[in-house]
Amino acid sequence: MLGKFFALFFGVCSFLFSMQTHADWALNMTQGVTDVSRSVYSLHMQIFWICVVIGILVFSVMLWSIIHHRKSAGAKAEQFHENTAVELIWTIVPIIILVAMAVPATTTLIKMYDTSESDVDIQITGYQWKWQYQYLSEDLSFFSNLSTDQDEINNLSEKNVNYLLEVDEPLVIPVGKKVRFLLTSNDVIHSWWVPAFAVKKDAIPGFINESWTRVEEEGIYRGQCAELCGKDHGFMPIVVKAVSEDEYLNWVTDKKTAIAAEVAAAARVWSLAELMERGEKVYQTNCAACHQPSGQGIPPTFPALKGSVIALEDQDAHIDIVLNGKAGSAMQAYAAQLSAVDLAAVITYERNAWGNDTGDVVAPQLIQSMVNSK
Amino acid sequence: MTSATSHHHGPATGMTRWLYTTNHKDIGNMYLIFSLVMFFIGGTMALIIRMELVEPGLQVVQPEFFNQMTTMHGLIMVFGAVMPGFVGLANWMIPMMIGAPDMALPRLNNFSFWILPFAFTMMLSTLFMDGGAPNFGWTFYAPLSTTYAPPSVTYFIFAMHMAGISSILGAINIIVTIMNMRAPSMNYMKMPLFVWTWLITAFLLIAVMPVLAGTVTMMLTDIHFGTSFFDAGGGGDPVLFQHLFWFFGHPEVYIMILPAFGIISQIVPTFSRKPLFGYSSMVYATSSIALLSFTVWAHHMFTVGLPLVGELFFMYATMLISVPTGVKVFNWVATMFRGSLTFETPMLFAIAFIVLFTIGGFSGLMLAISPADFQYHDTYFVVAHFHYVLVPGAVFSIMAGAYYWLPKWTGHMYNEFLGKCHFWCSFVGLNLTFFPMHFVGLAGMPRRIPDYSLQFADFNMISSIGGFLFGFSQLIFVIVVVKCVKGGKKAEAVSWEGAEGLEWSVPSPAPYHTFETPPEVK
Numbered sequence: 001m002l003g004k005f006f007a008l009f010f011g012v013c014s015f016l017f018s019m020q021t022h023a024d025w026a027l028n029m030t031q032g033v034t035d036v037s038r039s040v041y042s043l044h045m046q047i048f049w050i051c052v053v054i055g056i057l058v059f060s061v062m063l064w065s066i067i068h069h070r071k072s073a074g075a076k077a078e079q080f081h082e083n084t085a086v087e088l089i090w091t092i093v094p095i096i097i098l099v100a101m102a103v104p105a106t107t108t109l110i111k112m113y114d115t116s117e118s119d120v121d122i123q124i125t126g127y128q129w130k131w132q133y134q135y136l137s138e139d140l141s142f143f144s145n146l147s148t149d150q151d152e153i154n155n156l157s158e159k160n161v162n163y164l165l166e167v168d169e170p171l172v173i174p175v176g177k178k179v180r181f182l183l184t185s186n187d188v189i190h191s192w193w194v195p196a197f198a199v200k201k202d203a204i205p206g207f208i209n210e211s212w213t214r215v216e217e218e219g220i221y222r223g224q225c226a227e228l229c230g231k232d233h234g235f236m237p238i239v240v241k242a243v244s245e246d247e248y249l250n251w252v253t254d255k256k257t258a259i260a261a262e263v264a265a266a267a268r269v270w271s272l273a274e275l276m277e278r279g280e281k282v283y284q285t286n287c288a289a290c291h292q293p294s295g296q297g298i299p300p301t302f303p304a305l306k307g308s309v310i311a312l313e314d315q316d317a318h319i320d321i322v323l324n325g326k327a328g329s330a331m332q333a334y335a336a337q338l339s340a341v342d343l344a345a346v347i348t349y350e351r352n353a354w355g356n357d358t359g360d361v362v363a364p365q366l367i368q369s370m371v372n373s374k
Numbered sequence: 375m376t377s378a379t380s381h382h383h384g385p386a387t388g389m390t391r392w393l394y395t396t397n398h399k400d401i402g403n404m405y406l407i408f409s410l411v412m413f414f415i416g417g418t419m420a421l422i423i424r425m426e427l428v429e430p431g432l433q434v435v436q437p438e439f440f441n442q443m444t445t446m447h448g449l450i451m452v453f454g455a456v457m458p459g460f461v462g463l464a465n466w467m468i469p470m471m472i473g474a475p476d477m478a479l480p481r482l483n484n485f486s487f488w489i490l491p492f493a494f495t496m497m498l499s500t501l502f503m504d505g506g507a508p509n510f511g512w513t514f515y516a517p518l519s520t521t522y523a524p525p526s527v528t529y530f531i532f533a534m535h536m537a538g539i540s541s542i543l544g545a546i547n548i549i550v551t552i553m554n555m556r557a558p559s560m561n562y563m564k565m566p567l568f569v570w571t572w573l574i575t576a577f578l579l580i581a582v583m584p585v586l587a588g589t590v591t592m593m594l595t596d597i598h599f600g601t602s603f604f605d606a607g608g609g610g611d612p613v614l615f616q617h618l619f620w621f622f623g624h625p626e627v628y629i630m631i632l633p634a635f636g637i638i639s640q641i642v643p644t645f646s647r648k649p650l651f652g653y654s655s656m657v658y659a660t661s662s663i664a665l666l667s668f669t670v671w672a673h674h675m676f677t678v679g680l681p682l683v684g685e686l687f688f689m690y691a692t693m694l695i696s697v698p699t700g701v702k703v704f705n706w707v708a709t710m711f712r713g714s715l716t717f718e719t720p721m722l723f724a725i726a727f728i729v730l731f732t733i734g735g736f737s738g739l740m741l742a743i744s745p746a747d748f749q750y751h752d753t754y755f756v757v758a759h760f761h762y763v764l765v766p767g768a769v770f771s772i773m774a775g776a777y778y779w780l781p782k783w784t785g786h787m788y789n790e791f792l793g794k795c796h797f798w799c800s801f802v803g804l805n806l807t808f809f810p811m812h813f814v815g816l817a818g819m820p821r822r823i824p825d826y827s828l829q830f831a832d833f834n835m836i837s838s839i840g841g842f843l844f845g846f847s848q849l850i851f852v853i854v855v856v857k858c859v860k861g862g863k864k865a866e867a868v869s870w871e872g873a874e875g876l877e878w879s880v881p882s883p884a885p886y887h888t889f890e891t892p893p894e895v896k
Contacts, residue, residue, distance in 0.1 A: 029749055029816045044746045051736035058707055059729065065710040066725070069646075070717075077647040077714035077872075087655045090704045091697060098693045101743070106686060108745040113682045128522075153825060155431040163430060164827045188518040189612055191677060191752060195818045200748045202678045204613060205517065206606020209679035226677075226752040226820045228511045230518060231438045234823030298438060301505050301524060330522055 030195050033217045033242075037198035039108040047101060112198075115210040118180035120173065126183075126190030126203035126225070128330060129232035129289060132337070133171050136182075138252055140259070143337060144169045145285045146235050150293065153235075165222040168285070170239035174248035175215050183209040186332065191227035194240055200226055215242040230330070232289050266340040266364040272348065275361060279349025282342045287350075290330060295354040302330070306354040315351070315360060319370060322347055335371050340364040384886050393488075396480030397886065398465045399783075401487050405462030406776070408490060410852070412454030413769075415498070417845050419447040424807075424841035427834050432825055440824035441509035442501065448512025449530075452630065453537045454494050456764070459772040460633040461486075461544050464572050467779065468548060470877040470884060471566045473557030473893040478550040486543035493536035500526035511822060513623070516604035516615040520596045527597065531590045538583045545579035548572055557876070557892045563654065564895060566875050570657050571636030574664045578625045578632070581668075586622040589615065613678050620671035628667045631763065632660055634731075634771030635702055638724050640875070641778050642706050645721035646713030647872035652705045659698035659705075666695050676747045685744050692742035696735065703732050718870070719793030723774035726766055726801055734762030737812065752822075755815025761808045765844075766801075773800075773851065780855070781869035785883030786862030792854045799847035806840025 031041045069075040125132040134141040147168045151157040173179045183192055185203040193200040197213040223238040291297045295306035305311045310318045322343060325333035334343060344364040351358045385391050395401060422443050426434045469476055477483045500507040505524035519527060552573045595601040602608020604615045643650045672680060672688040706728050737759040741750050750756060780788050810833035819830045865882040880888045
């Protein structure tokens, strides 16, 4: 019968929940690695068990009626109805339970909202479809893109264990420090979510939201964008590497050196072959999601580059649209997102790939002067 | 009691009967058929989604089409299947339940139905437009639905306006009918609960459909006329969109469930052969739910960065809603207790409704806990939650109502064996589809993604199998209805042993015109 089915369901369900020590990741919410995430987990379990108990009570009465008060078992219907005392009881008792539940929920929420006295401040900006991390006190900024191979997504090669949850440049934070996140967006609304920290906050264009975490264990934590943000919403993961403070400081120094080297590289002369090789990588990471690896785009929303007038003829217009984007469309301004070398490389690539054989070589110096003249 | 053996003409013949009809039974039929067609179209889209999600990787569709499917599935099911389904039942049953000859505004009734096929033809035509159909989710958050939307968004806005006008006109008609056309001695506290819940629903519709119309109009001017309501670059605010949308959207959720409460409150007493335990407390609970529904909208927005006090207010208000909802569940169970139960198909659907809707209510209570919602929000846990309240909630109640009143509509009993097959396949299918979604959601799978990481693979496969079982089981329903229209055991005027109410005082099938003179009410 129906009631038995339900009892079975509930049995299976509570069995699965009791298994959570073995398979934390698969069936239940993660307990996470912060004080806040553990409070959230315990709230979740409290309200879950309250629901289970109420469910068992209500459904037992129902099951009892289904078994014992069936007409085929000879049950005669009583005609009682309307009882104010009973109605009052089943109104007031739930209210008391809810008040009891509201108290710990309020405490936890107040804790989550206390973003004061942070040690590290990181501005996180959502883009279609990647994240930018800016360390506000370090003058350090970079983008974090999905690094899963297109072949894995298209079932042409074996999927690795971190399929869709891996990036080229993870966010690095020190453990034991209060890290404050300032979230905003460059285009549509995104939502930055790392389950292990119980941090989920929307990144809204034109506004800044705050959140914070203090991670207790070193490790790599993975999350995803949680707000539908267009075509590749499912392909903008978040990876956070929590490291010791020393390691963090070393990483900051190394990262800054790497960025300085990139700037210096813009001064030397680059050959067509070098630019094409680098351009292809930049294109696959930043452009292929819309304009497609084949350069054919998805018209009319995402125009083709292969054989396009801009990519074949007007080089200045081509550089301009890549640097400054196109207002009112999904085309972003890449001047601030990519280095001069990367920009030169990708524009060169677009002017020479897929049969766009213009032979044009766009020098990083030219890009740099155009960026500076802005 | 009256019958239509008198001088009155029957229905006109041919197409014009359906085009020009002002008869509430004809219009009810058209609404119900329309709703069923939309249910299958929206269901096909759901199956495309489930097909893509069988295993990790992109197999069947590309992400941009996947997003169109999730968007259109939601819009079609909410505005095309569930809402017209309830309006169809209201058209058929409300005049017969209150002893009225027809709806108060019959021409308006015809008009409000005939808007719908055009609205949804336009909505569906966007699938064939350049740039594709709307792809921003059924909640169409700006600026994804404005600055970044495909060109077809303008047609979507127009279709929403039309569907909204249809709903408002339908609601006006229902209110006017209930307030003016009840049989003389039927006071408000003697009205059947289905009538009560629809009266309250109609007020909700009139209150919030204009908000939706305003919201989509603001989108329209943002897109075409240079305003910046939802664009921070021009002094607007994308979050304003969400406040407006959910101020409509949360009452909308109750618009889709209050009539369901009414149907279940008719069916459970009938098959328990026992009066509803607390009639007046049901009326008060429904009214409280409707009033509270205007104060909880921001619980859909716990992660947008509300101020702490806002967050607390909406958490408390949302938790409070579970009290009147609980009262309803307790009352149904108390009605069954010490009754004399039989388990025909309508009762099976009604019992499943109570159990599974309650599970959906539990996950709703969990979602109300704002700190925990930071983990649940926009995951499959939410998908599981709202499908538990909408599928075994709204959809099952419409099915239950259809089985319950089919004998009255057609004059034949439906095939009980096939009805039970339909019920059990649907019951197993939907639990297989939606229960595992709780797990993947808690484990961290975001909603609205066309591809997912490997740890979610097993449960998604189960969901997809369940989805196909559920989807194809609905064909049994079509067979049952067609067979029942064509023939079957003759139905009595009182088609069910325990059935009470004016609709059972007219013959089965109900004559084309009923209650030309008002009936006596005890």
